[in-house]
Amino acid sequence: MYCNYCGKVIQDDANLCAYCGTRVGSVAGRRKLMRSRTDRKIAGVCSGFAEYFDLDVTVVRVVWLIVALFGGGGFLAYIIAWIIMPEEPVCVPAAPPATVPATSPQPYQGA
Numbered sequence: 882m883y884c885n886y887c888g889k890v891i892q893d894d895a896n897l898c899a900y901c902g903t904r905v906g907s908v909a910g911r912r913k914l915m916r917s918r919t920d921r922k923i924a925g926v927c928s929g930f931a932e933y934f935d936l937d938v939t940v941v942r943v944v945w946l947i948v949a950l951f952g953g954g955g956f957l958a959y960i961i962a963w964i965i966m967p968e969e970p971v972c973v974p975a976a977p978p979a980t981v982p983a984t985s986p987q988p989y990q991g992a
Contacts, residue, residue, distance in 0.1 A: 924963045
């Protein structure tokens with residue numbers, strides 16, 4: 882299988898391209914539109930749109946700024962998206978399994 886973005890050969894069962902990091906295969910379907918918790922400048926709206934449409938977040942931010950400055954509706958749209966879009970859930974890492982301390986075996990005492 883080939884990556885549609887960088888053209889490199891990748892594994893047939895891969896979910897991500899090992900070279901450019903883009904989602905491929907069956908995972909390439911759309912995610913739920915959510916505000917980002919990690920990659921945010923104000924509220925994570927642009928980052929959420931960038932992740933949803935699989936675009937670079939800088940491009941989305943620049944386009945949103947141009948629309949806000951020249952159209953005027955960008956500010957209102959950002960605030961509405963901030964209110965409507967749910968925030969990404971918190972990822973809590975799983976706790977490592979509890980380890981049982983090794984004890985030395987007790988000698989057989991007989992009956």
